[in-house]
Amino acid sequence: MILLLFIGAAALLISGFLLPLILGKRDSRAIRSVSLVAGMAASLLLIVLAVPILLGGSPAAFLVHVPGGLFSLGISIDRLAAFFLLLIAIVTICVALYAAEYFEHLEGGSRRNLLCGCTNLFILSMVLVVAAADTFTFFLAWELMAATSFFLVMYEYEQAATSRAGIFYFVMTNLSTLFVLLGIILLFLQTGSFVIGSIPGPSTVLTTLSFLSLFVGFAIKSGIIPFHKWLPYAHPASPSPISALMSGVMLKVAVYGLVRFTLDVFSPDLLFGLLILAFGTVSAVLGVIYALKEHDLKAMLAYSSIENIGIIFMGIGLYGILSACGLPLIASVALLAALFHSFNHALFKSLLFLTSGSVIHATHTRDIEQMGGIIHRMPKTAVFFFIGALAIAALPPLNGFASELLLFMAFFSSITVVTPLVKVLLFLCLALFALTSALSAACFVKAFGSVFLGLPRSVKAGDAQEVPFLMLAGPAFLSAGCVILGLLALQLITLAGFTVPMPDLLFVGILLAVMLVLIYAALLLISPRGFRIGETWGCGTLSQAASTEYTGHGFSEPLDIIFSPLYRTKIRNERRFFDDHGVIFQSGHAEIRLMKVFEEYLYLPAASCFIRITATVSRFQNGCLDTSLLAAFVTILVLILFLGWSV
Amino acid sequence: MNMEFVVYLFINTATVLLAAPLFVSLIKKIKAKTQGRQGPPVFQTYYQIAKLLRKEVVCSSHASWITRAAPLVNMAAILVAALFVPLVFVPEPVGGIGNIIVFLYLLSLARFFMALAGLDAGSSFGGMGSSREMSISAIIEPTTIIVFAAMAFVFKSMDIFAMFTGATVTGGTPATPVLILIGISLFIILVVETSRIPVDNPETHLELTMIHEGMLLEQSGKNLALMEYSSAIKLTLMMALLINIVIPAGLALTLTAAGIAVAAVLFIIKGSVLAVIIGLFESSMAKKRFFQLPSLFAMAFFFSTLIIIIEVFV
Numbered sequence: 001m002i003l004l005l006f007i008g009a010a011a012l013l014i015s016g017f018l019l020p021l022i023l024g025k026r027d028s029r030a031i032r033s034v035s036l037v038a039g040m041a042a043s044l045l046l047i048v049l050a051v052p053i054l055l056g057g058s059p060a061a062f063l064v065h066v067p068g069g070l071f072s073l074g075i076s077i078d079r080l081a082a083f084f085l086l087l088i089a090i091v092t093i094c095v096a097l098y099a100a101e102y103f104e105h106l107e108g109g110s111r112r113n114l115l116c117g118c119t120n121l122f123i124l125s126m127v128l129v130v131a132a133a134d135t136f137t138f139f140l141a142w143e144l145m146a147a148t149s150f151f152l153v154m155y156e157y158e159q160a161a162t163s164r165a166g167i168f169y170f171v172m173t174n175l176s177t178l179f180v181l182l183g184i185i186l187l188f189l190q191t192g193s194f195v196i197g198s199i200p201g202p203s204t205v206l207t208t209l210s211f212l213s214l215f216v217g218f219a220i221k222s223g224i225i226p227f228h229k230w231l232p233y234a235h236p237a238s239p240s241p242i243s244a245l246m247s248g249v250m251l252k253v254a255v256y257g258l259v260r261f262t263l264d265v266f267s268p269d270l271l272f273g274l275l276i277l278a279f280g281t282v283s284a285v286l287g288v289i290y291a292l293k294e295h296d297l298k299a300m301l302a303y304s305s306i307e308n309i310g311i312i313f314m315g316i317g318l319y320g321i322l323s324a325c326g327l328p329l330i331a332s333v334a335l336l337a338a339l340f341h342s343f344n345h346a347l348f349k350s351l352l353f354l355t356s357g358s359v360i361h362a363t364h365t366r367d368i369e370q371m372g373g374i375i376h377r378m379p380k381t382a383v384f385f386f387i388g389a390l391a392i393a394a395l396p397p398l399n400g401f402a403s404e405l406l407l408f409m410a411f412f413s414s415i416t417v418v419t420p421l422v423k424v425l426l427f428l429c430l431a432l433f434a435l436t437s438a439l440s441a442a443c444f445v446k447a448f449g450s451v452f453l454g455l456p457r458s459v460k461a462g463d464a465q466e467v468p469f470l471m472l473a474g475p476a477f478l479s480a481g482c483v484i485l486g487l488l489a490l491q492l493i494t495l496a497g498f499t500v501p502m503p504d505l506l507f508v509g510i511l512l513a514v515m516l517v518l519i520y521a522a523l524l525l526i527s528p529r530g531f532r533i534g535e536t537w538g539c540g541t542l543s544q545a546a547s548t549e550y551t552g553h554g555f556s557e558p559l560d561i562i563f564s565p566l567y568r569t570k571i572r573n574e575r576r577f578f579d580d581h582g583v584i585f586q587s588g589h590a591e592i593r594l595m596k597v598f599e600e601y602l603y604l605p606a607a608s609c610f611i612r613i614t615a616t617v618s619r620f621q622n623g624c625l626d627t628s629l630l631a632a633f634v635t636i637l638v639l640i641l642f643l644g645w646s647v
Numbered sequence: 648m649n650m651e652f653v654v655y656l657f658i659n660t661a662t663v664l665l666a667a668p669l670f671v672s673l674i675k676k677i678k679a680k681t682q683g684r685q686g687p688p689v690f691q692t693y694y695q696i697a698k699l700l701r702k703e704v705v706c707s708s709h710a711s712w713i714t715r716a717a718p719l720v721n722m723a724a725i726l727v728a729a730l731f732v733p734l735v736f737v738p739e740p741v742g743g744i745g746n747i748i749v750f751l752y753l754l755s756l757a758r759f760f761m762a763l764a765g766l767d768a769g770s771s772f773g774g775m776g777s778s779r780e781m782s783i784s785a786i787i788e789p790t791t792i793i794v795f796a797a798m799a800f801v802f803k804s805m806d807i808f809a810m811f812t813g814a815t816v817t818g819g820t821p822a823t824p825v826l827i828l829i830g831i832s833l834f835i836i837l838v839v840e841t842s843r844i845p846v847d848n849p850e851t852h853l854e855l856t857m858i859h860e861g862m863l864l865e866q867s868g869k870n871l872a873l874m875e876y877s878s879a880i881k882l883t884l885m886m887a888l889l890i891n892i893v894i895p896a897g898l899a900l901t902l903t904a905a906g907i908a909v910a911a912v913l914f915i916i917k918g919s920v921l922a923v924i925i926g927l928f929e930s931s932m933a934k935k936r937f938f939q940l941p942s943l944f945a946m947a948f949f950f951s952t953l954i955i956i957i958e959v960f961v
Contacts, residue, residue, distance in 0.1 A: 503743020550774020
């Protein structure tokens with residue numbers, strides 16, 4: 001049964017990929033709709049498949065296993081995989097609904113057919129990564145995911161920014177693949193097979209090395225600082241539904257990889273846990289601080305993804321630390337928090353990407369300083385974005401709060417038990433976690449305020465129109481998901497078979513609703529219903545202009561100044577004078593530049609180092625036959641020597 | 648849900664609604680006295696809220712539903728938060744009511760709406776207020792969470808109800824040194840969270856000082872009444888948190904009419920004393936420049952962290 005459903009889903013996705021490819025020349029909406037509907041149908045099948053496994057807790061099922069000598073291809077779905085399949089499927093349905101309309105408004109003619117097809121292949125690759133039974137299948141699917149996502153990012157390849165983003169993404173994603181491959185090979189050296197299972201014997205240097213390379217591979221793919229730089233480039237460059245899929249789902253697939261290998265392969269180790277926690281904390285704090293500074297709406301969301309992935313990594317790291325300390329109960333709360341937050345982030349981040357895609361579609365700009373007042377022009381989109389903002393700012397009773405609450409609880413209960421040194425460290429991480437979540441509230445007040453509230457700051461923002469039905473339907477489902485997962489958090493966790501002493505958010509939600517009704521009723525009774533429209537008070541000026549409003553820059557300025565050491569602004573001030581005493585001013589030059597710290601100190605030096613190495617190597621490749629023969633000869637000689645040596 | 652808890656819901660909400668305006672006017676009165684002024688009557692805040700409730704609402708033509716929803720949501724969130732802090736009577740917690748993190752984030756919810764309402768009308772003052780409020784609330788957050796974690800550590804629970812019960816059981820007065828240190832940190836958090844000197848000046852509407860008041864500039868009539876009332880309730884909640892942790896004596900643990908009456912009278916007295924202290928504290932200080940605040944908060948953070956480390960290692 002499960003096998004049939006899975007094969008059905010895969011077949012639908014493949015046909016959704018092939019159909020537009022075969023009929024690629026015809027520019028028709030029907031082809032694209034059929035292709036996207038195939039993706040949605042596949043997702044429905046996946047939901048039907050995943051829910052019973054998730055709730056029933058039936059043991060892992062080896063669905064397919066094709067042995068082929070040393071290598072084998074296998075599909076198996078256990079509860080963890082089912083959880084991530086559910087995540088992929090739900091987000092896919094909503095994104096596909098939205099994309100069915102959104103893709104029609106893109107430029108590119110019949111190229112859009114390919115976009116639909118590639119989206120299906122991308123989803124299939126993610127499904128396969130999650131359902132892979134062994135490391136070999138995992139790696140193949142991982143590579144497929146890297147390739148398809150690259151094509152999707154490159155959709156608008158004519159634009160200079162896109163091709164730059166594409167190259168950046170290509171290099172980073174291949175680095176990730178390289179590290180994952182290295183980790184898998186190192187694991188193979190220890191276990192002698194590609195099965196995802198625990199390493200026999202005590203942990204050695206090889207174990208640590210394989211963990212480190214897998215960690216780096218997954219960290220690059222999920223955008224952990226300092227490997228994050230591709231996110232804020234790739235997300236603004238790709239079409240909004242693709243950003244939603246990449247940020248909402250693909251990053252979670254990388255999280256799945258880390259969780260899968262941490263749980264099943266490596267035995268709990270304090271150092272591994274601390275490493276994951278440290279990287280998570282740094283990403284969470286720096287991610288949100290960079291998000292605050294960003295004024296490109298989609299780049300801001302990308303940085304906020306980095307923050308949320310950081311929070312998820314904090315949960316996984318905490319799990320590692322606690323299980324190494326022999327506290328499986330609290331450890332499972334931390335892991336639950338990480339997984340729950342993955343799901344929640346998938347929902348609200350794709351919601352935010354889709355709604356901001358609508359706003360960008362309506363205003364033709366990504367700069368939030370050019371927007372404003374859109375709540376009056378796109379009221380429904382505004383409501384959905386608002387729900388997403390509430391969820392991501394971790395406000396009760398929405399889902400973002402539910403998972404962060406779990407993580408807070410894991411932190412609070414762990415500090416009473418672990419050793420003093422770890423305790424101090426956990427306190428520090430806890431404080432930074434609190435800072436992160438408060439800053440993300442500030443960030444989304446700024447985002448919602450500058451995009452939707454106040455007066456329109458450009459003509460295009462003033463002319464914005466509400467988007468068509470389908471572009472509202474996708475976000476509508478996602479926002480319903482955000483509300484339901486928040487209110488029913490405790491009930492759903494209990495339903496899945498976990499007992500967590502978590503506050504009942506449904507009760508809090510009901511109390512909030514009751515209070516609202518009571519206050520409203522009381523006001524109706526005791527105060528007049530009179531209501532008058534007036535001008536905004538502007539110190540006596542009669543009409544308010546958009547130019548006097550508080551801008552997004554202005555809003556984040558206090559935090560910019562407070563965190564200025566982290567932003568590394570470079571202020572250059574050169575003046576030349578006519579005289580020696582510096583009195584008569586001749587000319588001057590002043591600039592304030594935001595330094596891209598990671599790019600200037602990490603990426604560019606690494607890149608230039610590679611360029612130097614490749615330049616050296618390419619000297620041997622001079623097109624002369626003799627050199628090539630010599631190279632081949634030396635290679636064979638070395639191989640003979642090496643193989644003879646080891647035998 | 649048992650009967651006792653339902654009674655608690657009513658008693659707590661009624662107490663906080665009745666007591667909140669008193670403390671606000673008391674602080675104003677003390678500040679006026681230290682400045683050599685007569686000051687408003689002690690019941691002035693009640694009159695003011697009653698008067699505002701009878702006035703009509705004026706909304707900006709640029710404002711959206713956010714401006715109209717914000718006062719309601721703000722008040723509702725604060726009133727639900729009020730259920731998390733027992734003022735006079737501590738029942739058995741039901742359904743996680745009393746969780747300190749939920750309490751903190753309900754205050755956040757109220758603040759989120761208030762900050763958006765500040766941006767809604769497109770006024771530069773509102774934006775200024777929202778921006779500063781969100782910045783300040785963000786950088787005080789690490790301190791708040793550390794203090795709450797310390798409280799959870801000392802009382803071995805994340806539940807405010809259990810903390811208060813724990814504080815009563817351990818004898819109440821005189822409190823242990825750790826509790827006094829936590830009390831000092833809570834006092835700093837109270838000053839910041841309720842926008843008082845040296846962080847913000849609740850008396851003025853000058854652009855240079857206003858944070859909280861700036862956001863309310865576009866509110867009027869019953870909406871303004873709700874905003875003012877909710878900020879008074881928030882003050883009372885923070886005061887109650889401090890009082891019932893440090894001097895919990897008299898807090899009723901069982902539901903008896905006499906016990907609750909005594910506890911209510913005691914709470915009003917303790918609250919008035921704390922209000923006087925806050926008034927004197929505010930009068931003895933000047934408002935700090937906005938960008939000097941982070942260093943103040945850093946100090947508060949180190950102070951709270953030190954307490955915890957002492958707690959951890961001793």
